[in-house]
Amino acid sequence: MTPLLDPLAHGSSARALLEVVILAAAGGALGCWIVLYRLAYAAESLAHGMFPGLVLAALTGIPLLLGGAAGLAVAVAGVALASRMPETDADAAVAIVVTTVFGAGVLLALSPDSPPGVANLLFGSILGVSTVDLLAGTGLTAVILAVLWVLHPRLQAIGFDRGAARSLGLRVLPVDAALLGLLGLAILVAVEGLGNLLAVAVLVGPAATARLLTDRLVPMMALATGAAAIAGAGGIYLSYYADTAASASIALCVVGLYLSAAAGSGLQGRLRTGSYDR
Amino acid sequence: MTVLARADGLAAGYDGTPAIHGVGFRFDAGSRIGLLGPNGGGKTTLFRALLGHLRAAEGTLSVDAPISTVPQTDHSRLDYPVSALDVALMGSLPRLAWWQRPGRAQREAARAALERVGLDGHARERFGALSGGQRQRVLIARALVADARLLLLDEPFSGLDSPSSDRLESLIDDLAAGGNAVVIATHDVSQARRWDAVLCINRRQLAFGPPEQVLSREVLEATYGGQIIEIPGEGRGILPPHHHDHHDHGADRGPA
Numbered sequence: 001m002t003p004l005l006d007p008l009a010h011g012s013s014a015r016a017l018l019e020v021v022i023l024a025a026a027g028g029a030l031g032c033w034i035v036l037y038r039l040a041y042a043a044e045s046l047a048h049g050m051f052p053g054l055v056l057a058a059l060t061g062i063p064l065l066l067g068g069a070a071g072l073a074v075a076v077a078g079v080a081l082a083s084r085m086p087e088t089d090a091d092a093a094v095a096i097v098v099t100t101v102f103g104a105g106v107l108l109a110l111s112p113d114s115p116p117g118v119a120n121l122l123f124g125s126i127l128g129v130s131t132v133d134l135l136a137g138t139g140l141t142a143v144i145l146a147v148l149w150v151l152h153p154r155l156q157a158i159g160f161d162r163g164a165a166r167s168l169g170l171r172v173l174p175v176d177a178a179l180l181g182l183l184g185l186a187i188l189v190a191v192e193g194l195g196n197l198l199a200v201a202v203l204v205g206p207a208a209t210a211r212l213l214t215d216r217l218v219p220m221m222a223l224a225t226g227a228a229a230i231a232g233a234g235g236i237y238l239s240y241y242a243d244t245a246a247s248a249s250i251a252l253c254v255v256g257l258y259l260s261a262a263a264g265s266g267l268q269g270r271l272r273t274g275s276y277d278r
Numbered sequence: 279m280t281v282l283a284r285a286d287g288l289a290a291g292y293d294g295t296p297a298i299h300g301v302g303f304r305f306d307a308g309s310r311i312g313l314l315g316p317n318g319g320g321k322t323t324l325f326r327a328l329l330g331h332l333r334a335a336e337g338t339l340s341v342d343a344p345i346s347t348v349p350q351t352d353h354s355r356l357d358y359p360v361s362a363l364d365v366a367l368m369g370s371l372p373r374l375a376w377w378q379r380p381g382r383a384q385r386e387a388a389r390a391a392l393e394r395v396g397l398d399g400h401a402r403e404r405f406g407a408l409s410g411g412q413r414q415r416v417l418i419a420r421a422l423v424a425d426a427r428l429l430l431l432d433e434p435f436s437g438l439d440s441p442s443s444d445r446l447e448s449l450i451d452d453l454a455a456g457g458n459a460v461v462i463a464t465h466d467v468s469q470a471r472r473w474d475a476v477l478c479i480n481r482r483q484l485a486f487g488p489p490e491q492v493l494s495r496e497v498l499e500a501t502y503g504g505q506i507i508e509i510p511g512e513g514r515g516i517l518p519p520h521h522h523d524h525h526d527h528g529a530d531r532g533p534a
Contacts, residue, residue, distance in 0.1 A: 150377050160405075169372035
């Protein structure tokens with residue numbers, strides 16, 4: 001068998017490859033909005049903020065979606081309270097609350113009394129995804145892409161100039177809320193495979209990479225999806241042959257692609273401005 | 279003459295404190311109205327009241343036509359991946375239900391609006407790559423797609439070179455000839471003299487009427503706090519106080 005096909009003979013690696021394709025589809029287009037709306041920090045915080053809710057859901061057997069939403073509601077309330085403290089600005093409030101709730105989640109997840117699978121929420125288990133996980137991920141991804149398709153013109157108008165969009169009569173709040181809701185869903189899809197710590201890598205990294213390569217929105221989304229799929233597949237092969245942790249390998253590949261694109265676009269910029277012309 | 283907006287004894291502001299008061303005017307269809315006043319003088323407050331974002335604290339204000347604002351283009355993100363056509367199309371969104379996407383009819387309207395502002399060859403170009411004057415005209419196209427008849431232009435000439443300014447000015451003439459009313463916030467008094475009416479405002483309205491009747495030295499001094507300079511050979515000029523001082527804008531932030 002060729003080195004490329006070898007991992008596919010293993011059911012777990014084949015399912016993992018399918019999972020990264022699903023993650024790329026969910027994260028590529030959405031990630032572009034996250035980057036354009038400058039929500040990368042919010043995305044990271046959202047992922048960590050929902051962590052204790054996910055752990056409690058896994059421990060009690062309720063759906064992760066409900067647990068994640070409840071965890072997030074607690075984190076949001078905490079941020080609102082913390083930002084009322086004198087001399088604490090919003091960023092500091094988010095950082096304080098998110099690290100606190102994330103720490104509580106980690107304590108729960110790594111407690112000796114917790115079943116071993118719960119720790120997977122932290123680091124992911126892309127090689128352990130089941131067919132049911134794949135189906136659920138496909139369904140959630142379809143929802144994310146459908147909502148993004150419908151909201152595309154409004155997301156574009158509001159991201160371009162929020163004040164002018166309001167003046168035109170567009171309602172900004174529901175679109176913002178929908179974007180954050182989709183981000184929450186995408187994190188849930190990604191947590192299954194990549195774990196809470198690295199879920200955001202696949203949302204932000206490929207979109208940031210695509211941003212370096214094009215200044216047109218739809219090609220940017222296609223490139224981000226492609227970059228996420230390539231990094232995901234690359235990470236799985238890396239983990240198969242180098243025997244490294246799969247989710248960390250994927251995150252490394254995401255960063256590798258970003259650095260290559262940054263180097264490439266920097267070089268192109270220099271060539272264009274003639275810095276190398278002597 | 280169709281009246282598109284009218285105010286009488288209007289006061290409006292934020293948190294119960296009027297930023298402008300004693301404002302009375304009539305904007306007729308087909309007219310170009312220069313809005314003169316210093317930064318922080320209440321021009322943006324008046325725009326916000328006209329747009330319906332602020333309620334009249336005193337007096338009355340009625341706007342009887344679709345209205346749209348054309349902000350300064352530096353409020354837009356120039357690195358944002360949108361084409362001129364995308365931006366013009368944004369004007370169609372308020373009339374579509376939230377689940378509807380602009381279709382062929384909206385795209386045709388957006389192309390027609392770009393053609394009207396003289397940018398038909400630039401539809402696919404990225405907004406941020408256009409010149410300042412072209413960007414301003416794209417935003418006017420967006421207002422036209424929104425079917426606005428009363429257009430509020432927020433210092434549209436700032437930062438434009440002379441050919442771009444001339445082009446924008448003839449577009450404003452053309453819009454007025456087409457039955458729109460165009461209100462232009464500006465610091466350029468000599469430019470305002472060429473329009474049909476001027477409204478001078480500095481916390482309160484100082485004058486409203488045809489420029490030849492209204493633009494006296496006294497009115498301009500009251501409008502700009504007395505900083506009038508004589509430019510040799512050019513006649514009277516205005517040195518707007520704190521023109522570039524962004525800490526002193528108070529209520530005069532960009533129309534949001």
